[in-house]
Amino acid sequence: MKKDLGVKSFLFPCPVAILGTYDEQGSVNVMNMAWGTLIDTNMILCCLTEEHKTCKNLKAGSDLTIAIATKDLVKESDYFGIDSGNTVKDKFARSGLHVVKSQHVNAPVIEEYPLTLECKTHAIRHDEDGNFFVYAEIVNVLADETILNEKGMVDVKKLNAILFSQIDNSYYEVGDIVGKAWNLGLPFRGK
Numbered sequence: 001m002k003k004d005l006g007v008k009s010f011l012f013p014c015p016v017a018i019l020g021t022y023d024e025q026g027s028v029n030v031m032n033m034a035w036g037t038l039i040d041t042n043m044i045l046c047c048l049t050e051e052h053k054t055c056k057n058l059k060a061g062s063d064l065t066i067a068i069a070t071k072d073l074v075k076e077s078d079y080f081g082i083d084s085g086n087t088v089k090d091k092f093a094r095s096g097l098h099v100v101k102s103q104h105v106n107a108p109v110i111e112e113y114p115l116t117l118e119c120k121t122h123a124i125r126h127d128e129d130g131n132f133f134v135y136a137e138i139v140n141v142l143a144d145e146t147i148l149n150e151k152g153m154v155d156v157k158k159l160n161a162i163l164f165s166q167i168d169n170s171y172y173e174v175g176d177i178v179g180k181a182w183n184l185g186l187p188f189r190g191k
Contacts, residue, residue, distance in 0.1 A: 008166075008167075009166045010166060010167050011166075012163075012165050012166070012167055013163035013164065013165060013172065014034070014035070014036075014163060014164045014165070014166065015036070015068065015069075015161070015163060015164070016032065016068070016069035016077055016161075016162050016163065016164050016171060017032075017033045017036050017066050017067070017068065017069065018030055018031070018032055018033070018066070018067040018068075018069055018077055018080055018110065018113065019031050019032075019033050019046065019054050019064050019065070019066055020064060020065040020066075020067065020099070020107050020108045020109070020110060021053075021054050021057035021058060021062040021063070021064050021107055021108070022057060022062045022106060022107060022108060023053070023056070023057050023060070023062070023085075024057075024060050027089075028092045028099050028108045029053045029054055029057055029085040029091070029092065030054075030080045030085075030091070030092050030095075030108075030110070031052055031053070031054045031080055031081065031085070032069075032077055032078065032080040032081030033046055033048065033066075034081070034164070035047040035048070036066075039135075042137055042138045042139075043122065043135055043136070043137055043138070044066060044117070044119065044135075044136040044138065045133060045134070045135060045136075046064075046133070046134040046135075046136055047131055047132070047133055048131075048132045048133075048134060049132065050126075050130065050132040051086070052084070052085075052086075053084060053085030053086045054085070055132050055134075056086075058121050058124060058134055059124065061106070062106055062107060062121070063102075063105035063106045063107040063118075063119060063120050063121050064105070064107050064119050064121060064134070064136055065102060065105070065107045065108060065109055065110070065116050065117065065118050065119065066116065066117040066119060066136065067109075067110050067113035067115065067116045067117075068113065068114075068115040068116075068117075068159065068161050069113070069161065069162050070113065070114060070159060070160045070161055070162060071160040071161075071162055071173055072160060073097075073112060073113060074162055074171055076095045076096075076097060076112075077162070078171070079094070079095060080095070097110050097111070097112050098110070098111045098112065099111065102118045102140075103140075104118045104139050104140040105118045105119060105120055105139060105140075107119070109142060114143065114144035114146060114147045114159060115141070115142070115143050115144070115147060115154060115159055115161075116141070116142045117136075117138050117140075117141050118138070118139055118140040118141070118142065119136035119137055119138055119139065120136070120137045120139055121134060121135075121136065121137075122135040122136060122137040123135040146158065147159045156174060156177075157174075157176075159174070160173065160174070161173075161174045162174070
């Protein structure tokens with residue numbers, strides 16, 4: 001028997017994505033994005049609260065990088081969602097992490113994250129409820145060689161990515177492969 005839980009934000013899992021931008025003085029700002037998803041082969045939709053320092057930076061012309069959080073960086077990743085760049089000026093410095101400027105977009109690349117999507121700010125939209133939507137166009141992906149397989153592609157197991165659950169406000173490790181997509185269901189085609 002199923003129980004009615006009402007309206008909950010229980011779309012699980014959500015990637016733990018760390019957004020990197022520059023402010024107008026060129027200072028690094030980072031945040032842990034709670035709401036975001038891939039909407040096309042090269043487009044990510046970020047749903048943010050407009051009061052974030054990141055949003056101010058994007059409106060001022062910064063592009064963004066999206067780093068995929070890993071188990072090894074879970075504490076730093078969580079911290080980036082705790083303090084605000086509006087009130088803590090040395091927020092990024094407190095993490096002890098390091099950045100270099102992206103070669104493809106006007107945004108910082110955090111060196112310690114092994115997988116980073118370099119994105120152009122394609123569009124910014126608002127809705128009637130005050131939500132701030134950023135359409136981020138992926139123009140390049142940077143991957144540390146330590147997470148690549150023998151074919152030069154990202155090995156998800158080596159990445160050690162973490163996921164966020166709104167169900168219990170917890171981070172989870174990405175687990176084992178249970179099967180290949182667009183393959184396991186093929187036996188149903190002949191029915």
